[in-house]
Amino acid sequence: MEMIIRDIGFIIGTTLMYSTPLIYTSLGGVITERSGVVNIGLEGMMYFGAFVGAAVAYFTASPWLGLLCAALGGALFGLIHAVACVTFNAEQIVSGIAINFLGAGSALFISRLLFDGATQTLTIPNKMPLPLDFLFGEGRLFPSSGFMDLVFNRFATVYLAFFMVFVVWLVLYKTRIGMRVRAVGENPEAANTLGVSVIKIRYCAVILSGVFAGLGGAAMSIAVVSRFSNTLISGHGFIALAAMIFGKWKPQGAMLACLLFGAAKGFEIYLGSKGVPIPGDILAILPYLLTLIILVGFVGKTTAPGAVGKIFDKSGH
Amino acid sequence: MKKVFFSLKEAVINGAAGLTIFSILLGFIVGAVVLLLAGFNPIEAYGAIIRGIFSKPKYMSYVVIYSTPLIMTGLSVAFALRTGLFNIGAEGQFIVGSLTAAMVGYFVHLPMMLHVPLCILSAMAVSAAWGGIAGFIKARHGVHEVISTIMLNWIALYLLNWAVTIQSFGQRGTGKSHMIQQTARIDLFGQWKITPEGIDFIRSHKILGDILKSPVNTGIIFALVFAFLVWFILNRTTLGYELRAVGFNPHTAECSGINVNRSIITSMSIAGALAGAAGGLQVLGVSYRVAKLAAMEGYGFDGIAVSLIGNNTGPGSVFAGFLFGGLKYGGSKIQDAVGAPTEVINIVVGTIILFIAMPKLIQLLLRRGGRWK
Incomplete structure (x- = not known):
């Protein structure tokens, strides 16, 4: 019995850990799409953030500095996307595709320069700290490898992610600025008439989406693992994008969808470690299949923000 | 001659092919700048690609x-x-x-x-x-x-x-x-x-x-x-x-x-x-x-x-x-x-696509370029 409880704790804990990078990134997706700008470049921003986070954490030995710089790195590509989409009325999906090439390309380019031609960084000296160990001392609060320890003794980035879900929800639904963001995404012409600066709001939202995607990448490279490599992100940004749509463009919905994808990973790792005869690859299909089925069954097309993907031209052209 | 040049320019500004060619050009320029910043000679690097x-x-x-x-x-x-x-x-x-x-x-x-x-x-x-x-x-x-x-x-x-x-x-x-x-x-x-x-x-x-x-x-x-x-x-x-x-x-x-x-x-x-x-x-x-x-x-x-x-x-x-x-x-x-890192290619391709996404910018650049003459 104790064994089973511990295994459940292991699965929950791994789920939390693997959901975290997705949660950050999909929050980024929620913010930008709520303001009416599609961001398919989350993948590239996440990729760049993962690299910057690991590289800075390696050179400064500070994961926190790594996390901060990853956010800035993501913001840089957010800015590019914003300039293209908001100022120059770019085709948003096309610009996003460009960001994916640019983000991954820049990360690998700089990686080769800094790490002796390698497309991966060296192992960082300090991973993200475990806040419970930090506050109470190792194994003090909960006995080591017990249920509580396995579930709650997780990286600071995990705690921060769930806190951010709350913050984004709060800002988006309970503040003026959040209302404006939603108004701009729903009907920019009306918002503009009421004196809301569509351009400013969208710039902020798109740059913020880069910040969050950068955080997501770093949550992968300096917490889940302890280095960046060229296959680390491979598609997680796209999964986060899907999670955002699956979660109906809501922070809490996106979080739940990310937890689903994380849980699949948790089970995959658990079953892999136990040598259970269910093939891990078949199990890995489940969250994607489930998402498709749920989308077909429950999510209609009406949930997307009204003006998402549409070009807003102030001059009325 | 001037008229031919003008109509050619109009075609480039308004046509898709012109947009593409101009974007490709800009992609290589940005790639060259990135190479320069990283301390490589872009002409040598591009030469190596062409030789390759x-x-x-x-x-x-x-x-x-x-x-x-x-x-x-x-x-x-x-x-x-x-x-x-x-x-x-x-x-x-x-x-x-x-x-x-x-x-x-x-x-x-x-x-x-x-x-x-x-x-x-x-x-x-x-x-x-x-x-x-x-x-x-x-x-x-x-x-x-x-x-x-x-x-x-x-x-x-x-x-x-x-x-x-x-x-x-x-x-x-x-x-x-x-x-x-x-x-x-x-x-x-x-x-x-x-x-x-x-x-x-x-x-x-x-x-x-x-x-x-x-x-x-x-x-x-x-x-x-x-x-x-x-x-x-x-x-x-x-x-x-x-x-x-x-x-x-x-x-x-x-x-x-x-x-x-x-x-x-x-x-x-x-x-x-x-x-x-x-x-x-x-x-x-x-x-x-x-x-x-x-x-x-x-x-x-x-x-x-x-x-x-x-x-x-x-x-x-x-x-x-x-x-x-x-x-x-x-x-x-x-x-x-x-x-030089191979991935400069991804940067070039990404830049090309980014500019292709922004016909408005390209037209603006070309038009303004014309006015300055």
Whole structure:
């Protein structure tokens, strides 16, 4: 019995850990799409953030500095996307595709320069700290490898992610600025008439989406693992994008969808470690299949923000 | 003279080809600036790429081999885009196609004249269904094709990874499938190359022998035929007209009696078939098997770039496929030649696409450039 409880704790804990990078990134997706700008470049921003986070954490030995710089790195590509989409009325999906090439390309380019031609960084000296160990001392609060320890003794980035879900929800639904963001995404012409600066709001939202995607990448490279490599992100940004749509463009919905994808990973790792005869690859299909089925069954097309993907031209052209 | 220049300039400013050429130019300029900032001589680096493409017949042959799947996935993305659909799923359709071709190529025994077409057609059929799923749930349930194809990409990847662990298909413990039968391969002189006469020929013939050192295959012929078919269907048939009408404005198309839902499913199926053929050709011509994928290989995503650079047409995809294939192959040489990271190619391609996304900016630049004169 104790064994089973511990295994459940292991699965929950791994789920939390693997959901975290997705949660950050999909929050980024929620913010930008709520303001009416599609961001398919989350993948590239996440990729760049993962690299910057690991590289800075390696050179400064500070994961926190790594996390901060990853956010800035993501913001840089957010800015590019914003300039293209908001100022120059770019085709948003096309610009996003460009960001994916640019983000991954820049990360690998700089990686080769800094790490002796390698497309991966060296192992960082300090991973993200475990806040419970930090506050109470190792194994003090909960006995080591017990249920509580396995579930709650997780990286600071995990705690921060769930806190951010709350913050984004709060800002988006309970503040003026959040209302404006939603108004701009729903009907920019009306918002503009009421004196809301569509351009400013969208710039902020798109740059913020880069910040969050950068955080997501770093949550992968300096917490889940302890280095960046060229296959680390491979598609997680796209999964986060899907999670955002699956979660109906809501922070809490996106979080739940990310937890689903994380849980699949948790089970995959658990079953892999136990040598259970269910093939891990078949199990890995489940969250994607489930998402498709749920989308077909429950999510209609009406949930997307009204003006998402549409070009807003102030001059009325 | 001035008038000719003026009308030429108007064509460049307003036409798609001009936008593309100008974007490509800007892409290389940005790439050069990045190289400069990193402390490399961009002229040397670009020179290394050009040498890496053109200095040996073998290199050029490799570029063709690299370009073939990119042209095909480019065609896939382009076809869907003309109906207003964004096929991010070319990646998964490629995987499913390659898996199908590897299975039919290994399990079925037939003479070559039947085996090769059977492999390609079955790869296309399965991938058409794979793409068709996304079309169907878009048409019927309003699920955006971007999200459904992202899901289908991952399902395809894990399906392949599982398939290579099946005992009769995969080689135990290697994560690779068995090699396909000789009769299913589309390589040229593959068997003859390793005979004494073949080795002798390769040694004695400078150009042909050099080309034969690369895994030459007939894939590119298929790709060119498919490119022609895409152009023909889109521009010379009623079906193509309807699909383009839907892409142009679905509401107008609906009003003029076109079945929009059916068009969406048809378009995604054809796009799937094209990407599936890409995967099939890659197996029949280059890899002869499939192997466990640790991550997405990127053929489908590169196809998006090819399609966008090629202005979403058949001939454009051929041009952009060769450009991208050349950059990919030639770009892999600059690491050794000048020590500059190969990934500058991704930056160049990304920049090209970014500028293609912003016709407004390009027109502004060109117009202002004119005024300053």
